[in-house]
Amino acid sequence: MISRHSRTRRAAGLTAALCAAALTLTACGSDDSSSGKSSPSSSSTSPAVSASVTPSGSASASATPSASPTKAAKTITNLDAVSVTGNPGKSPTVKADWPIKIAKTTSKVLNPGTGRTVDSSATVNVNYVGINARTGKSFDSSFTRGKATSFSLDQVVAGFKKGLAGKKVGDRVLIMMPGTDAYDSQGGASQVGINKGDSLIFVVEIKDVAYKTAEGTAVTPPAGLPTVTVKNNVPDVKIGDAKKPSSLVTQPLIKGAGRKVTAKDTIQVKYRTWSWSDDELIEDGYDGSGVSGQMSGVIEGWKKGLVGQTVGSRVMLVVPPSMAYPKGNATPTIAKGETLVYVIDILFADEASS
Incomplete structure (x- = not known):
């Protein structure tokens, strides 16, 4: 049996991508994952005076x-x-x-x-x-x-x-x-x-x-969902006896007091990803200051689940394969047809530069 963390990877996407309208020393580039379809955006930038x-x-x-x-x-x-x-x-x-x-x-x-x-x-x-x-x-x-x-x-x-x-x-x-x-x-x-x-x-x-971590009012999830525990402010998920849903589940765990995320935003988040089938942590983006990218470039489950959530919130998304990686993914390794569980801290959001 694969150990719980043997397949864990650092967040492959949402690489530092806040493209400021001014203050840019370098143009936006790309840092695509091997599949080109990771949940994050692939653009990156280095703001300073343009x-x-x-x-x-x-x-x-x-x-x-x-x-x-x-x-x-x-x-x-x-x-x-x-x-x-x-x-x-x-x-x-x-x-x-x-x-x-x-x-x-x-x-x-x-x-x-x-x-x-x-x-x-x-x-x-x-x-x-x-x-x-x-x-x-x-x-x-x-x-x-x-x-x-x-x-x-x-x-x-x-x-x-x-x-x-x-x-x-x-x-x-x-x-x-x-x-x-x-x-x-x-x-x-x-x-x-x-x-x-x-x-x-x-x-x-x-x-x-940006927030350093989720901050706000705790929300008690309803019964029947995967269990989220937190140690040293880092979440862990146990699927347990939860019944796998066929559609997207969006469950706030902490309700932040910031602005609402829109489909046009660039966001900064910390997040972790688990596979439903074997309860494995497969992607870990909870260290450092988080990762950033444009909402226009994330998977459909993130687009549907994060729009309308407030900055400062911690949100659990249970994403069916049709809204994530129906054919699987190389980096991180995701099997074909896998349902994914994300826990996401929304640290920052701002309208993306055109």
């Missing part, structure tokens, strides 16, 4: 400065020299005696929030404007695009990550970073007017952050 973004200049709050100031940049040691005005929710006005620079990434909260704390590797949803401290000009602004953007802090420039780690949802944060924490390693970002050595300023409004 070389394709056209500098708007609209968020700069000084008079129109010269693109190439003739005077040397003044080194500042704190953010008192930078003025930010305007109401939260609107594009801010940023002023300083340009050009300026800073030796170490520094941040401060301009308007405090009261939400969950941002972990250094968290996925966040933010509005922001980026200012080149050499010219005083904006090189990127989600305010100008009219839509907040989401990305993992593991995929942005170091200064952005340092500036947001430890802050809270609802905070409006001023960050200034030296070129060494921005684009010096790439020689700058000439497409958006950033030279090597330029310090950058960001004003960031933190709108949301």
Whole structure:
């Protein structure tokens, strides 16, 4: 008999795929499983400032400065020299005696929030404007695009990550970073007017952050379903005497307080997969910060079962083969005609970038 974990595989899909509209250093690629049909999406990305973004200049709050100031940049040691005005929710006005620079990434909260704390590797949803401290000009602004953007802090420039780690949802944060924490390693970002050595300023409004695990109100499942137990916040499933259903079963185990998942979303989840026929754990995606992908690319059972569930929830799905892998799957190994049981923590959801 195969031991319970001998067939276990790390989550083969939903590889880091949050495709931000801006802040992208690399284009979306693919990381398909051998079958090309794993439950997750196959796209991936690395958000940071995009070389394709056209500098708007609209968020700069000084008079129109010269693109190439003739005077040397003044080194500042704190953010008192930078003025930010305007109401939260609107594009801010940023002023300083340009050009300026800073030796170490520094941040401060301009308007405090009261939400969950941002972990250094968290996925966040933010509005922001980026200012080149050499010219005083904006090189990127989600305010100008009219839509907040989401990305993992593991995929942005170091200064952005340092500036947001430890802050809270609802905070409006001023960050200034030296070129060494921005684009010096790439020689700058000439497409958006950033030279090597330029310090950058960001004003960031933190709108949301991914959960680390499911969090909310416990839901008692009805009798007759597989039994879910939890140890060290990791779920386990025992099929036992449960009767195999012929149609999809969607059973919330924890009801989260976040937004409802839509069919257009990119989601971040932790999940585990069991085969009904032999009660085996066949896929384990519960470590780390979870995996991400677009709802448009998941199996039919996930599309039907997760739409309408709330972020923060833990959901058990019992998925018949017709809504999963009717012909079987190579990675993870799934037999033809197998019914699958998933336990899924919904950590984050945001409308996918077009």
